[in-house]
Amino acid sequence: MHIGRYEFPQSLDEAAASIFNEGAVPLGGGAWTNAVSRPIHYALDLSDLGLRYIEDRGREVAIGAMATLRDIEISLTLDSAFCGIFSKALGHVVGVQLRNLVTAGGSVAGRYGFSDLNTVFLALGATVVFHDGATSSCAEFLEAPRNAPFLIKEIRVPKGSAASYQSLRVAANDFPILNVCVATAATEWRVSVGARPQAARLSLRAAEFLGLSDKPEDRAIQAGLLAAAELKFGDDTRGSAEYRRELCSVLVKRAVVEAGQRI
Ligand SMILES: Cc1cc2nc3c(=O)[nH]c(=O)nc-3n(C[C@H](O)[C@H](O)[C@H](O)COP(=O)(O)OP(=O)(O)OC[C@H]3O[C@@H](n4cnc5c(N)ncnc54)[C@H](O)[C@@H]3O)c2cc1C
Structure with a gap:
């Protein structure tokens, strides 16, 4: 993968400005971006934005965009709230090394047909939350046309199912x-x-x-x-x-x- 410029934004607003004004490409784990091997003139590493979390917020669990599939797979919070289905869904994704790298945000943003995570988010009625607090149901997001840039902050999953x-x-x-x-x-x-x-x-x-x-x-x-x-x-x-x-x-x-x- 050839990357021209590589930066670590220090806030969601800074990252969003680079994406919307300069066409920067946000990276999660970079695994799929690397697999398709397209050149990127300006990449944003989101590692410094504090988006790697899984938080129980009472009626829902919030999963930060930089939480890895492995974080999700072994999360006791998710395990107890959702009958262990995240662990079951993700335990077969390639291997632990890849799951330690690839992210919730990258999985949702990519709308990959093969995604195990997105199938679970969809059934649980998850909501995609963007950098500015705007939201979209996972169902709407997966069907939306792919023409406008966006930055995912987190995915919220309602409990009780x-x-x-x-x-x-x-x-x-x-x-x-x-x-x-x-x-x-x-x-x-x-x-x-x-x-x-x-x-x-x-x-x-x-x-x-x-x-x-x-x-x-x-x-x-x-x-x-x-x-x-x-x-x-x-x-x-x-x-x-x-x-x-x-x-x-x-x-x-x-x-x-x-x-x-x-x-
Ligand atoms: C060899 C291989 C096999 C795989 N097999 C499976 C499988 O069987 N099941 C499965 O579910 N998944 C599988 N995956 C996919 C994996 O789970 C991830 O979904 C995928 O790698 C994307 O995650 P990432 O963090 O690497 O994203 P990246 O490659 O970093 O990004 C993917 C896309 O999302 C965008 N993006 C990333 N983060 C954000 C954000 N916060 N906001 C907006 N846009 C963002 C990027 O710009 C890019 O367009 C596989 C991946 C690979 C490489």
Whole structure:
């Protein structure tokens, strides 16, 4: 990766000014930026901004943009608040060395189709918080067009959901063929499916169907079929669209049953 200018801004405002006025590129762990190997004329290292934290704020947990996937994976705060699903979702991302490097902010900002973290954030109803305090639901953010620059400060995850995460990989540390997260709080359900191979999306039909009954185990199979019918799937080297559709119905069913047992 060739970088022309490399700086450590000392405040979010300073970083934002460089991004918006000079086209600077913010770096999280730099792992994906390095993997795609495009030249960067002006890079911002966000390490000095105090954004590496995971804080319990009562009704929600805030995850700073520079928290690494490993921080999230082993966080006791997240483990107890969210049924261990962050640990389950991230424990297969490549290896510990990479997870010690890659960040929550970089994962969300990149809107990667294969992201395990974004599928979990989506199902839990997370909110993306920008440098100036403006917010966007994770669902809106993942669907938004990618033309304007932005700087993510943190991701806020509301507590109180029972949830389950499921995925299938060809090999343990490969990209997922498909990943699914189901979360429920009161009568509301969210069913999120990622690695389709496109970025995670919610199945509104499955969620609505699940909300009509207090016996999710009776509705798990049909919810899986509804999600598979509603969402779009594509082909790549890891699986065909048809295979992913089949997989979706199975993984959603499993996730609904498991989330239901955790209520
Ligand atoms: C070989 C490899 C395999 C992987 N496999 C998986 C996998 O199986 N599952 C999975 O979930 N993930 C996987 N990942 C992705 C990884 O989890 C991260 O999502 C990815 O590396 C981006 O995180 P980063 O910190 O490296 O971001 P960077 O590369 O630093 O940045 C990525 C993008 O986000 C922007 N950005 C970074 N931080 C901010 C911010 N605070 N505000 C605004 N924009 C920002 C950058 O400008 C850049 O455009 C893999 C990554 C690699 C390199």
